Amino acid sequence: MGCDVVTVSTDTKFTHLAWREHEKELARVNYPMGSDPTGKTGRMFGVYDEGSGLTLRGTFIINPEGVLLGSEVNFYNLGRNIDEMMRKFKANIYLAKKTNEACPSKWKDDGDKTLVNPGAKMVGKVHEALNG
């Protein structure tokens, strides 16, 4: 899909190696595991916690032009849903090609209904646009 997932924590690359090679739950992990021990990148994205030296659960979608298009941050005790992450990623890819459309809340995948040319004529008529 032309996308790279990269995980990041303040652990060193050595810890990443040890964890990946030890924990069987990670056996299918083949994406790069990034190391941000100084918190420099975490601070840039607003997820570095100065008190703990750890990064919050933040997911950021960046397009090939380097523009930030998606952001989700949860506190330590709430895991993110990977299906939702993929849904948002697919929607971003779709919308990058269809710049006159919008993906409504129920959009899940290519082929689902979108709002085409949202504008003055659609005001007050979103129901008709989605169900027509």
Add this chain to the structure above:
Amino acid sequence: MCECECNCIDSLKLGQRVPDFEFDTYEPAKGDFGTFSLVSQMEKKRWTILFFYPADFTFV
């Protein structure tokens, strides 16, 4: 910018061009260390999903 005396920087906003950044990585696909950089992603015309999490060897 905030007016406190910390050295905080404004964090990024949606729609903003992300400043270039890079960090060391462990790459399981190669079994070796590497580097990730935004500039390199842009040169390869690839989307990036950055997935921050608190710590290795924990549970969620």
